[in-house]
Amino acid sequence: MQQVKYKRTLLKLSGEALMGDSQHIFDKPTIDGILTQIKQLNLLGIKIGIVIGGGNIFRGINGTQFGLKPANADYMGILATVMNGIALKDFLNHIGVKTYLYSAVPIGDIVKGYNRDNMLDKLDVNSVVIFAGGVGHPFFTTDSGAALRAIEMNADLLIKATKVDGVYNVDPKTHTNAQKYTKLSFDEAMHKNLKIMDMAAFDLCRTHKVNIGVCNIFQANALYDMVIGNSQGTLIHV
Secondary structure: OOOOOOOEEEEEEOOHHHOOOOOOOOOHHHHHHHHHHHHHHHHOOOEEEEEEOOOOOOOHHHHHHHOOOHHHHHHHHHHHHHHHHHHHHHHHHHOOOOEEEEEOOOEOOOEEEOOHHHHHHHHHOOOEEEEEOOOOOOOOOHHHHHHHHHHHOOOOEEEEEEOOOOEEOOOOOOOOOOOEEOEEEHHHHHHOOOOOOOHHHHHHHHHOOOEEEEEEOOOOOHHHHHHOOOOOOEEEEO
């Protein structure tokens, strides 16, 4: 077991990741693999926050084609992240990982509103915390929510879990000669105009010195390799 390099980590997990390659909103084998990786980090004593998306249920950007107002479509997407948050909390609790859920949009007795002091207390006793509801407002991506929560939990690494094993100079799906970057500084990533996160989120991480890791969540030990600094993916460092 190698020494942990990043001891406070925010995992940005898309809703689509919970689907795997299936057509259902949840795919059990896929979710089991993700849960195993999160539990592995929790057992190492790493403080873990998770920002969950909602794309497996509803994407706000798709709603406008039916005549939904953009703000309302985004609010529906926000509610989708809350639904995923409720599920992910139960999934983790079921395998013995004590987990708490907070939402930027509290819903009665169902989901507590976000409270930073309370969240930090839960992290200190080695509980996993899930952040749903984005930033609580339309027109902001879950990338922005991830950057904000990473800063608030004093994270030293934000892991963006994707289906791609890092950052490339061009799209590896359409370019066979695409070159993968192992490490980049924030300045290098900006100079190369690489699309890692939305620019507001990227700039927040850069300003507050939160490293960004990009990895393929479906590869075994992807999260573990990230936190020990032996990334299978790409590290954007301060």
